[in-house]
Amino acid sequence: MRVSCWRSLPTCGLQSTLFQLRDLKAVGKKFVHVMYPKKSSALLRDWDLWGPLVLCVSLALMLQGGSADSKEDGGPQFAEVFVIIWFGAVVITLNSKLLGGTISFFQSLCVLGYCVLPLTVAMLVCRLVLLAGSGTVSFIIRLIVVIAMFAWSTLASTAFLADSQPPHRKALVVYPIFLFYFVISWMILTFTPQ
């Protein structure tokens, strides 16, 4: 399809808008694959980083206003969440590549980024629960939701990433992923609005 577009330039304009819809559909399909993790090639073959960017920005936005002693409007916190997510994903990817994984750098970033989706949903739920009140009951509800979504994230990303490793090294790959989502879940659970 792209080769024929290349020859006859006038149709390229139309195809570039079609590409945009196709890109959006691909991103949506990947979200669905994360929520129902089966062994599929969509996340791995056609990787893209738009979904992780959107999730990262929305998670960082929702984690605002939570620190009791920040003088500015949560500025450094936003950048911190951003850096934690992206730097953590890069470190995990490097770790899995050094352990001899067959997955490529950007594919791994793509999977880790997309699997932040359950935790973003957990953050949304937590914020809604905190609107209702912030007592013990709300804490227990938030704890259950965050634990469930953390387990979902870890299992989803492990399902995609662990297969690319040799069998005796799977635990070495899964452990950093576990830590990564644990840190994000911790940030979500300890969020208290001012």
Place this chain on the structure above:
Amino acid sequence: MLRQGSSDDIEDVSLFDADDEVSRRSKKSKIRHPVASFFHLFFRVSAIVVYLLCELLTSSFIACMVTIILLLSCDFWAVKNVTGRLMVGLRWWNQVDDDGRSHWKFESRKVSAQGHKTSSESESRIFWLGLITCPIIWVIFAFSALFSFKVKWLAVVMMGVVLQGANLYGYIRCKVGSRKNLTSMATSYLGKQFLRQCHGVVP
């Protein structure tokens, strides 16, 4: 319409080829894709402008950061997928095989036999000007943020450097073809520029 004297020029889709174009200058200086040229520069320049003026425009750091991130992402997508293809006929992408190995592909458009699909010189200039100067500006911002200890801006600036640097690297690879050609191309470009200066001086 093929000109026998300069058939080499038609085959060679070179950016720096400015010889023997007196009669074709009117055609080549026309901008064929004004919308693409506008957006090519718009996202990059507005990201830089927002970064510089953020303290004046709004007191919210987050709004600035999110705006700059959105502009950088739109710019990356537009330059990689649309304006490079339309303005200079180059494209690059990543492809994953069935066995999971990824390959980076760099392509440049071959000129068809009619010869009317060559890229215009002014569009080419706009493209490369925007592509080269903006990453340099972001690198300057990175150093200034680092040395003035404004660490909270480092995340945004690094993102700017990475995204725009990636596009710059991709298109240079498309243009050059392989790494060995880069030094020879740079030498020939400098040589041609020097000769053009000499021609310009002599009336």
